[in-house]
Amino acid sequence: MLAQNCFPHTREPGRPAALGTIVTLPNPQLLEIALLAGCEWIFVDCEHGAITTSGLGCLLTGVPRDVPVLVRLPANDEVYVKQALDSGAAGIICPSVEDAATAARLVSWAKYPPAGTRSVGIGRAHGYGLGLASYMEQANGLTSVVVQIESIAGVRALDDILEVSGLGGVFIGPYDLSASMGLVGQPTAPAVRKTIHDIVERCRARAVPVGQFFGGAQAFGADEISGRLDFAALGLDTTLLAQSLELQLCTARSVS
Ligand code: 3PY
Ligand code: MG
Numbered sequence: 001m002l003a004q005n006c007f008p009h010t011r012e013p014g015r016p017a018a019l020g021t022i023v024t025l026p027n028p029q030l031l032e033i034a035l036l037a038g039c040e041w042i043f044v045d046c047e048h049g050a051i052t053t054s055g056l057g058c059l060l061t062g063v064p065r066d067v068p069v070l071v072r073l074p075a076n077d078e079v080y081v082k083q084a085l086d087s088g089a090a091g092i093i094c095p096s097v098e099d100a101a102t103a104a105r106l107v108s109w110a111k112y113p114p115a116g117t118r119s120v121g122i123g124r125a126h127g128y129g130l131g132l133a134s135y136m137e138q139a140n141g142l143t144s145v146v147v148q149i150e151s152i153a154g155v156r157a158l159d160d161i162l163e164v165s166g167l168g169g170v171f172i173g174p175y176d177l178s179a180s181m182g183l184v185g186q187p188t189a190p191a192v193r194k195t196i197h198d199i200v201e202r203c204r205a206r207a208v209p210v211g212q213f214f215g216g217a218q219a220f221g222a223d224e225i226s227g228r229l230d231f232a233a234l235g236l237d238t239t240l241l242a243q244s245l246e247l248q249l250c251t252a253r254s255v256s
Contacts, residue, residue: 006090006142007041007068007091007231008070008209008211008230008231017211017226017230018041018230020034020040020232021037021234021237022044022213023051023237024045024048024236025049025050026049026050027059028060028063030237031044031059032063035064041231042070043072043233045072046071046074047072047074047075049236052074053071053074053083053084056071056089057086060087060088065088068090068091069088070089070090070093073093073094073095075095076094076105078109081106081109081110081118082118085110085139086124086125087124088125090144091110091143091146091168092143093146094146094147095148095173096151096154096176097154098151099153099161100160103161104165110145111139111140111166112140115166116166118139125139145166146169146171147169148171148176150174150177151177152181155195158170158202162203167208170203171210171211171213174192177192178192181195193225196212197225197228200225200228200229210228210230211232212225214232215236220232
């Protein structure tokens, strides 16, 4: 039942990063808005957002099956992996992975035997049973496990993590990374940018797709790192609304 190619993938030379956004509220219209606005993929946030993994099937019903949705797990727990993938997500984003054993366990939970130990459920991904056989045949190749590198411990373990077989990608969390570096609330501080640059280059050297979150003060394209990324998430629903509304109000008040 899956129509999408495995996402994320390494960017072809000369092509820009695949751009998406983060949805944190459990309203299918937000996903529709993101797609109408031109997003190529969607990051659904069950870690910091108000979305539960058990409600994902319902949230994703309006999303065409060829649009990649990656679900960030509330925690790196097998139950959440099952629920996210059974809902038809193209992959999972696993918060703060700091060692290769954790990354390998996550990959195993996400892949059906013999590649891994994913449990067999019947959900939206399987066409509610009507597409069970074809989904199970394709799922290991089409679902991805993306690990977040967002701490100094994760950066130190990165080379080992990148060796994990079946890893689908790395997603950099600049906010947690900066906090872990003693620079809380400073995701664009030069030392943080330098560390991000190092992560990106190490991923690229191993041809592992690498992406990053851009929010608040950070602008995609503001430095050369943007051009080295395979995928990126630009802002999140709540802050995009807040920032845009604040700007509108400010402009309106300045002319009245
Ligand atoms: C972070 O910046 O810490 C994130 O996890 C963004 O998604
Ligand atoms: Mg984070």
